Amino acid sequence: MLREQNIEALSFKTDTKSPLFKLGEKLFVDKDLSGNKNISCQTCHHPDFGSSDKLPLPIGEGGNGIGPGRTVDDGHIISRNSPHLINAGITGKTTMFWDGRVRFDPIEKVFTTPEKGINGKQPEHPELCKPLTSALSAQAMFPPLSNHEMRGEPGSNEIADAKSNIQAWEKLTKRIVVKLSYKTLLKKVFPDISLDEINFAHLAEAMGHFQANNFVATNTPFDQYLRGDKNALSPKAKKGAILFYSSGRCFMCHSGSNLTDGKFHNVAFPQVGPGKNTDRDDKGLYNITRKPEDLYKFKTPSLRNIATTAPFGHSGSLKTIRRVVEHYSHPMRSNHHYDGGFRNLPYELPVDWNNMNNRLRLIAPQIGRMGIPLSREDIDNLTSFLSVGLTQTSY
Ligand code: HEC
Ligand code: HEC
Missing domain, CATH: 1.10.760.10 (Cytochrome c-like domain)
Incomplete structure (x- = not known):
């Protein structure tokens, strides 16, 4: 496969x-x-935070400190998550x-x-x-x-x-x-x-x-497995990998050796923070191309060392890998019942409820509004593949 x-x-x-x-x-x-x-x-x-900052949204110039302890002071909250x-x-x-x-x-x-x-x-x-x-x-x-x-x-x-x-x-x-x-x-x-x-x-x-x-990660358990060490992935992570490349549909966008197609899709992650557009909205690729078919599309991220780079998504709204996988299994619930679960953030994180239904209506066909059917066990296995299988301990 x-x-x-x-x-x-x-x-x-x-x-x-x-x-x-x-x-x-x-x-x-x-x-x-x-x-x-x-x-x-x-x-x-920052290298200590997986080449990101461990915050949903970074604090720009005028802030103080690094990582989750950074404070706003005279700074601004940036509207997009700092990518790894x-x-x-x-x-x-x-x-x-x-x-x-x-x-x-x-x-x-x-x-x-x-x-x-x-x-x-x-x-x-x-x-x-x-x-x-x-x-x-x-x-x-x-x-x-x-x-x-x-x-x-x-x-x-x-x-x-x-x-x-x-x-x-x-x-x-x-x-x-x-x-x-x-x-x-x-x-x-x-x-x-x-x-x-x-x-x-x-x-x-x-x-x-x-x-x-x-910032290079080429020796994850997945890479070791691909090089022929069939025991590099635990049985659970291996089941997750099989799902990733089959009924889990992840491979449709996270394709190729770097687990990204380099393209843009709307996966309807919840939107938090000030937003790039007005009204806390972020229209993604549409802002650049002005084509209606590009509304809410964002670049597919590569997934190596993903366990070190939480929180996830363009506005950092999903706190853990498990939450990302759960989102794919039920995008409507993930949005309608969104609770970021963040504690002790240095700022308030408003949620964009107004444009939520628009995003869900336009969700990529590979996912669909009903989401990707995944059982509890599937979610466990996918989480294991992503968090252990795709992450190397030192790099
Ligand atoms: C205040 C925080 C902040 C600072 C300072 C900062 N970045 Fe970023 N960086 C971000 C955010 C947020 C994005 C995503 C913005 C977007 O996509 O609209 C980003 C995106 C990137 C990307 C794109 C990664 C990708 O896969 O698309 C690279 C590369 C990058 N930054 C490198 C740098 C470099 C080099 C500097 C210094 C010259 C720098 N950054 C300074 C927050 C920051
Ligand atoms: C339709 C294409 C598509 C499919 C199918 C898809 N993804 Fe994604 N994935 C994306 C895009 C695009 C993003 C960025 C979305 C955003 O930031 O709003 C993303 C983001 C992620 C992230 C967050 C990465 C980060 O650095 O923030 C993870 C983890 C992830 N996907 C895992 C999965 C898993 C697991 C599956 C299968 C269950 C899957 N994806 C299926 C396109 C897709």
């Missing part, structure tokens, strides 16, 4: 030694990439963000992004496209531009007050290039250009390379 679907163990030779990796690692934790110098990429994508970064760079992922607003076509070498300067076949700023080699690198251009995530409120710093994205990137690059601690490293990574020729895309490329090589 797995062979028919071309499912193979993942393998990847990581580079954690090159100057490019070291530069990316340094930038990933550098708060100077945020306007008010109070938050880094790592705040929301595991295997994001090693499997040729070409779309980034829950709604795919950053894309890379590796054949045509064309980027699609929210900044018109780095878009299409003849971008206005080719110098900002040239250093980027992947969707992951292109993505790293954008968190520092988001007021609530990293940039800060207008009037609070020179990055927030920059007149354009291009200017904000120039100012951020300058902040880094003038630092003594970066000079030698930058010269090593980019020996052929002078320090004034370094732009934000060079820095983004380094962050992309770091993430691709740092």
Whole structure:
């Protein structure tokens, strides 16, 4: 069955030694990439929390602390869950963000992004496209531009007050290039250009390379099983795997070796938090394409090391893997009787009841409004496959 679907163990030779990796690692934790110098990429994508933050929704610049203990203070609650970064760079992922607003076509070498300067076949700023080699690198251009995530409120710093994205990137690059601690490293990574020729895309490329090589999980029990160790999965997890690839229908979207089709579907997870749209709603892919058939669609996440990355879904509404599996078995109940079960969150988490029926009406045909028929035992087995079978203890 797995062979028919071309499912193979993942393998990847990581580079954690090159100057490019070291530069990316340094930038990933550098708060100077945020306007008010109070938050880094790592705040929301922390190695201790499965490369996410253990919160349903992250708290942006102005907040304090990390992980579940982070407090809001002068910060903002971001409308989408901070996704994990595991295997994001090693499997040729070409779309980034829950709604795919950053894309890379590796054949045509064309980027699609929210900044018109780095878009299409003849971008206005080719110098900002040239250093980027992947969707992951292109993505790293954008968190520092988001007021609530990293940039800060207008009037609070020179990055927030920059007149354009291009200017904000120039100012951020300058902040880094003038630092003594970066000079030698930058010269090593980019020996052929002078320090004034370094732009934000060079820095983004380094962050992309770091993430691709740092957040890697290729030795889960499932991978060991695929490599021939038939005892790597417990009998329960094995039953779960069989369900995943048959009547459980999970494989229809979580397909291929990285357990994602790289496409967008509406699975009608409950919606919590401020929402990306008005009225606490989040219309997902529709916000980018404006096509009615894309309403409420989000990117299928890959599922390796999923046990370390709770809570789940684009708004972090589902607290545990079991709750996700239960949702698929009964999406109406999961929405109508939603209770997140979160305790001691640093903020209130309002639920969007208003648009719930719309989401359910448009749920993907692979699931249907009645859900995927799963018995108690099936739910147990699937939960075991996902939480134990797909998760490696160290990575
Ligand atoms: C305030 C928290 C926060 C900070 C800081 C932050 N991120 Fe994120 N990150 C998020 C959220 C939330 C999303 C999803 C947003 C969406 O899809 O609309 C995301 C998405 C991503 C993705 C896309 C993953 C995927 O599979 O689609 C990558 C990669 C990423 N961030 C890397 C970074 C890097 C690199 C930085 C620093 C330059 C950074 N993040 C800073 C919260 C944060
Ligand atoms: C129609 C396609 C589709 C099917 C079928 C499907 N999924 Fe999903 N899955 C998705 C999408 C899309 C998301 C993200 C939804 C969101 O965030 O709103 C998701 C999210 C998840 C998540 C949360 C991951 C995270 O990082 O937040 C888990 C776990 C999961 N699915 C497991 C399963 C299991 C188990 C099955 C089978 C019982 C299944 N899926 C069936 C498309 C699908």
